[in-house]
Amino acid sequence: MISNKLTLGFLVAAILEFCLLFLWIRHTVNPYNNNDIELYVVYHKPAKLYRSDIIIPIQAGRALNKDKYKRFFSQMIGDDTGDNISMLNDRYSELTALYWIWKNSKAKYIGLMHYRRFLNLYNRTEVQSFEDFGLTRENVEKIMADADVVTAQYSGLNIGDNIYEHYLHNHYSEDLYVVVRCIVKRYPKMAADLYRFLLKDSYVPFNMFIARKQVIDEYCKWLFDVLLAADGDIDFPHGLYDSSQKMSEMSLTYQRRAPGFIAERLFTFWMEEYEDKYRYKRFPQVFYEQGWDEGQ
Numbered sequence: 103m104i105s106n107k108l109t110l111g112f113l114v115a116a117i118l119e120f121c122l123l124f125l126w127i128r129h130t131v132n133p134y135n136n137n138d139i140e141l142y143v144v145y146h147k148p149a150k151l152y153r154s155d156i157i158i159p160i161q162a163g164r165a166l167n168k169d170k171y172k173r174f175f176s177q178m179i180g181d182d183t184g185d186n187i188s189m190l191n192d193r194y195s196e197l198t199a200l201y202w203i204w205k206n207s208k209a210k211y212i213g214l215m216h217y218r219r220f221l222n223l224y225n226r227t228e229v230q231s232f233e234d235f236g237l238t239r240e241n242v243e244k245i246m247a248d249a250d251v252v253t254a255q256y257s258g259l260n261i262g263d264n265i266y267e268h269y270l271h272n273h274y275s276e277d278l279y280v281v282v283r284c285i286v287k288r289y290p291k292m293a294a295d296l297y298r299f300l301l302k303d304s305y306v307p308f309n310m311f312i313a314r315k316q317v318i319d320e321y322c323k324w325l326f327d328v329l330l331a332a333d334g335d336i337d338f339p340h341g342l343y344d345s346s347q348k349m350s351e352m353s354l355t356y357q358r359r360a361p362g363f364i365a366e367r368l369f370t371f372w373m374e375e376y377e378d379k380y381r382y383k384r385f386p387q388v389f390y391e392q393g394w395d396e397g398q
Contacts, residue, residue: 139242141213141312142203144196148174149217150392152232156239159217162199163191187330192355195362196309197329204322211246213312218391221254221310229388242312250380251373252312254387256304265367266300277336277360281368284332289324295375305370309362310387317380321372328368329361336360 139156146162148171153159161167164180165188181202182188191198200214215221222229223236223245245252259268269278282300286293313321373382 138210139213139239140203140207140209140211141215141237141242142199143215143217143220144199145175145178145217146191146195147171147217150232151177152217153178154237156242157237160199160202162196163188165189166191187326190361193333193358193361194329195359197325197362197365200309200322201326204318204326207315210315211242211312212315212318213242213252213310215310216308218389219308219310220388220390221252221312222386222388223252225385229390232390232392235388235390245383246312246314248381249383250314250317252383252385253306253369253373254308254310255306255384256370257307258304264301264303265305269363269367273360273363274357277357278364280335281328281332281364284328284335288328288331292375296371299371299374300367305367306373306384307366308387309366309369311369320376321369324372325365325368329365333361 137156141157142160143152143157144160144162146167151159151174159178161175161178161180164175165182165186167175168182180188181191181199183206184202185205186198187194187201188198194201196214196216203212203214213221220232220235220237222234223241224234225236226234229235259265260271263271266278269275282296285296311318373380
């Protein structure tokens with residue numbers, strides 16, 4: 103009798119331990135995974151914390167910064183669980199969060215914004231508070247009822263610039279060459295359209311969107327296939343390519359984020375490639391920076 107009770111006790115304890123482990127893993131990977139709408143706001147430093155039933159803050163590059171601003175980042179999930187590329191954040195910026203979202207979110211609608219850049223879904227010219235952006239469940243459902251992708255509006259470039267020249271004026275040319283060569287090699291049917299796209303005078307910046315999961319799956323499969331394949335051919339420091347470009351140490355750090363900068367252009371290119379397949383809506387993007395409340 104005692105032996106049977108001990109066996110039952112061990113069995114119950116094992117079941118409880120398994121359940122607790124399952125719940126911990128589920129929370130660690132994505133505590134919001136029952137949501138049908140998930141709008142992720144990416145952070146890499148303390149700022150105003152935004153959170154709601156559909157807005158999810160996420161730390162990009164947690165694998166590289168586990169101990170930095172620990173109290174602030176403990177309030178959100180990180181991009182270093184499950185299938186992830188968090189260790190590449192110093193070069194991929196918000197794309198490490200995008201990769202994590204692609205691999206780990208099961209939501210019907212997925213969004214990506216930044217801690218100080220948001221889509222203005224109410225399209226209001228006067229913005230007084232975060233509530234003026236229209237990032238609510240009701241409004242997102244209304245907008246997505248007849249759309250597959252929501253992005254920011256096109257941004258014009260400097261006079262005389264096209265996308266190719268604009269990138270060369272602000273970043274290292276070789277990085278773009280490497281990625282273009284990779285696309286031409288891996289997706290030759292896109293080559294002609296890509297060359298035409300690089301001569302356009304506007305694109306959609308900042309890697310921000312709200313889209314159906316199917317769209318994000320297709321886009322991210324293509325994007326990361328290209329970037330991760332090209333990454334091995336991007337060398338550092340960039341001064342090896344053009345000694346006439348005198349870069350400070352800070353600039354070199356900034357230019358290491360080439361995959362993120364290039365992805366802003368590739369996002370627009372890919373969406374235009376599939377403009378007949380998906381329904382698009384565009385809204386203003388707004389820069390809205392609020393400082394970190396130490397009481398958070």
